[in-house]
Amino acid sequence: MATVYKIHPVNPQRRGVDQVVSALRSGAVMLYPTDTAYAIGCDLNSKSAVQRVRQLKQMSNDKPLTFLCPSLSNIAQYAVVSDQAYRIMKGLVPGSYTFLLPATKLVPKLVMHPKRKTTGIRVPDHRLCQALLESLGNPIISTSAHISTNDQPVPAKRNSENLSLAELFDAMDGLVDVIVDTGEEPSDQVSTILDLTSDEPTVVRRGLGWEAIADLAVVTKTSEV
Numbered sequence: 027m028a029t030v031y032k033i034h035p036v037n038p039q040r041r042g043v044d045q046v047v048s049a050l051r052s053g054a055v056m057l058y059p060t061d062t063a064y065a066i067g068c069d070l071n072s073k074s075a076v077q078r079v080r081q082l083k084q085m086s087n088d089k090p091l092t093f094l095c096p097s098l099s100n101i102a103q104y105a106v107v108s109d110q111a112y113r114i115m116k117g118l119v120p121g122s123y124t125f126l127l128p129a130t131k132l133v134p135k136l137v138m139h140p141k142r143k144t145t146g147i148r149v150p151d152h153r154l155c156q157a158l159l160e161s162l163g164n165p166i167i168s169t170s171a172h173i174s175t176n177d178q179p180v181p182a183k184r185n186s187e188n189l190s191l192a193e194l195f196d197a198m199d200g201l202v203d204v205i206v207d208t209g210e211e212p213s214d215q216v217s218t219i220l221d222l223t224s225d226e227p228t229v230v231r232r233g234l235g236w237e238a239i240a241d242l243a244v245v246t247k248t249s250e251v
Contacts, residue, residue, distance in 0.1 A: 028057070028198065028205045035059070035208035038157040047161045049204050055079055056204035057195070060094075061152040062122050062215045062234055063170045064194060066202065067094075070165040076136050079167055082201060090139040092124050092146035092217075094166045096159040101125070101147050104132050104165065111222040118220075119149035120156075122234035126221040137167070144223055154208055170216065171198060 029049070033042040046056065050069045055078050058067055066082060068075035070093050079091065095101050098112070098119050105127035107115070115125055129138045129145040138145045148168060150156065159166060171194065189197070194212050195205055216233040229239060 027200060028202050030195070030205045030207050032207045032209075033154060035210055036153060038154050038208075043154075043157045043161050046158060046204055046206060050075075050158075050162055050166070054203035055082070056206060057171055057198045057202045058154065058158070058204075058206040059152070059208050059210045060155055060168060061120075061150050062213065062217050063172075064212050065168040066171050066198075067167045067169070069162060070134065070137065070167055073134065073136060076134065076167060079169060080136075083169055083172075085169075087136065088140050090144065090146055091137045092148060092168050093137065094148050094150050094155055094159060094168045096156055097149060100165075101127070101149065104130055105145060105147055106130060108222070110225065110227075114220070114222065114227060118235075118238070120151035121149070122151070122215070122217045123239075124148045124217045124219045126219065126223055126230065128223055142223070146219065148217060154206065171212075 031042045031046055033039055050056065050072070053072045053075045055066060055068045055075050058065060066079055068079055070076070076091065080087070095104065098115055101107060101115070107127060111125070111127065124146045125148070126144055126146050129143050133145045189212050191209070191211050195207070198205065216231065218233040218236045218239055219230040220239065221228040221230050229236070
């Protein structure tokens with residue numbers, strides 16, 4: 027069974043945050059809320075935990091994993107950020123945007139796209155996420171809590187009706203080591219994915235905050251996934 031930590035969503039208690047971070051440093055996989063959907067996550071630098079996340083999501087190694095960073099300056103440690111990319115991201119972080127960027131050597135191979143050598147990074151507008159990132163000192167893997175078990179999906183959304191918080195926790199108990207309970211109800215929102223690996227910014231997925239991207243008039247072509 028997973029260990030549940032109840033943490034305030036606006037003023038995260040230091041003790042609870044430190045307990046979760048201690049588990050992450052020991053290789054734990056957690057379920058936690060973000061500013062979009064509930065996510066499955068772990069310490070970016072824990073190879074065994076990242077492998078478990080891939081297994082839970084049934085993701086092949088050629089599919090990159092997104093991770094959270096606390097700030098734009100922190101992103102520059104893990105990705106090559108051009109002047110144009112910096113100008114675009116500066117007006118969008120923190121927020122519900124995932125940026126695809128060329129990865130630096132600090133990004134584990136198990137996380138990045140193996141052929142393109144790119145990675146997906148997000149700066150969340152969520153106090154708990156920021157508290158965890160600050161205390162851990164490493165980025166945190168963030169992939170939506172939508173998995174399959176015994177050939178049956180365990181989604182963050184059932185048909186058109188959201189799972190309740192209790193239902194989500196019950197579905198994930200035993201699959202993760204830690205559940206972070208802030209009392210926030212699950213959401214079916216996803217981040218907007220913006221590819222900044224070339225001179226032509228491309229929207230890969232329209233999600234939360236897409237309208238702001240359109241208004242910026244920096245996207246020259248779009249594709250839905």
